[in-house]
Amino acid sequence: MGNFTDTNYSTNDTVCLIDHRIHQTWFPVVYVFVFVVGFPANCLSLYYGYLQIKVKNELGIYLCNLTMADLLYIFSLPFWLQYVLQHDNWTYNELMCKICGILLYENIYISIEFLCCISVDRYLAVVHPFRFHKLRTMKAAIFVSVAIWAKEFLTSCFFFEHGEVSKDPENHVVCFEHYPIKPWEHSIHYYRFFAGFLFPIFLLLFSYCRILRVVRKSHGTQLKTKLQIKQLVLSTVIIFLVCFGPYHVLMMVRSLFEKTCVFAATVFNVYHFSLSLTSFNCIADPVLYCFASESTYKDFVTIKNCCLRFSRCSKIDRQESVEMSTPEIVRHSDAQAEKETAVLNKQQARHSLILNSQFYV
Known part of the structure; x- marks a missing residue:
């Protein structure tokens, strides 16, 4: 293990x-896979987010901004791949x-x-469908989105005022690679961990x-809808922890x-593997x-059904189509449905409307 000092790039730095x-x-495989799969997937998401904005759904604002952050990072991948x-x-x-470093951390x-x-x-x-309705408007979503982008841009400008290129002992110009870690990076890392990760994961877990x-307490919500919501919540938390936790x-x-x-060399591989997960x-x-989107989910079901018909699986296709289009209550007998109507109408008007129209995009 050797040390190196280069006054042209980083004065008095080891x-x-x-x-x-x-x-x-490992990284070329990750970058190519993310670019090939992520670019068309995010373009499709951007389109569906735009459709949600057209119908005045504030979640479309957040989804479009989320997708734009992903696309900006994807555009920087060819530079990182070459690197x-x-x-x-x-x-x-x-x-x-x-710029590429900002796009990496902005994402x-x-x-x-x-x-x-x-x-x-x-x-x-x-949880509070009528109490905080003013916070769930298009104007509020736009204001929050602008504030997030401005905050992250100003934070990046402050953090990246230091030199970000240096030379290693092999005379390679490295970008965003500081080993061992520089003194000024400690405060940045503490801020990112507590304000950028720990506090958001607390909010996410509390909300879900x-x-x-x-x-769970909603008696007017279909079992299938409850299962979909639980799967979505669990998937979101798992992906959040897997992509950003390590x-x-x-x-x-x-x-x-x-x-x-010595310590820098010991943790280098595992640290960069965790970075690739992001x-x-x-x-x-x-x-x-x-x-999360009920309409998008149905579009994918339609595409799947077309593929099944093309592959002569019409019987399976008809079964799945009936399941996706027929509510569970309809499959009950008429007598049982009449008995349940009085109870269901009271709670379904509130719970089903909220959980299907508000939880889903």
């Missing part, structure tokens, strides 16, 4: 010699390095904040726990314990949106 092979093996394929040698200027924290906005909006819609409690934990580990090149958020967001 740079560690670290094995970057994970960048040439890792050239053995971590940045061939562009420092300004381009800062992480803007995605987190808009996921929280969506969860809080659903919480207000389901309250939503699940209301759904990276923030390893970031704090580095901030607390990384003081030598890229999969660009794919997870559109997938979640498809399950």
Whole structure:
């Protein structure tokens, strides 16, 4: 393990010699996969978000902003791909390095904040449908979105005022690679962990726990709808933790314990593997949106049914079509349906309307 000092790029800074092979093996696969899958998926999500905005649904504002953050990061992937394929040698200027770095971190924290906005909006819609209706308007969603983008942009400008390129012992120009961690990075990492991850995950968990409690107590909501909501909530939390949790934990580990090149080399692979997981958020967001949107979900069911018919699976197709189009109450006998009507009409007017029209996009 060696140290290196280069006065042209980073004065009086020690740079560690670290094995970057994970960048040439794992990261190209991740970047290509995320670009090929994430670009069309996010374009489709952007279109459906636009349709929601046309019908004055404030969730469309949050979803479009979430998708734009993903697309901006996807546009930077060719630059990162070239960087890792050239053995971590940045061939562009420092300004381009800062722009790509901003897009990387903007995707992480803007995605987190808009996921929280969506969860809080659903919480207000389901738990307090009439009390906070003024907070669930198009104007409020636009104001919150502008505030989030402005906050993250100003934060990035403040954080990235330091030099972001340096030379390693192999004479490669590295971008956003500081090993061991620099003193000025500690405060940035603490802010990102507590304000950018821990507080949002608390909001998200609180909102969805309250939503699940209301759904569980709702007697007028169909069992199928309850199951869909529970699956969506669980998927959102799992994806949030998998995509962003490991990276923030390893970031704090580095901030607390990384003081030598030996420790930096020890955690390098696992830290960068956790960083690569954040890229999969660009794919997870559109997938979640498809399950969160009732109309989009039906579109995918229609496409699936067409494929089944094409492959001569008409019998299966007819079965699934009946299940998707026939409510559970209709499948009861007429006598039983008449007995349940009096009870269902009272609670379904409130619970089903809220859970189907407000929880879903």
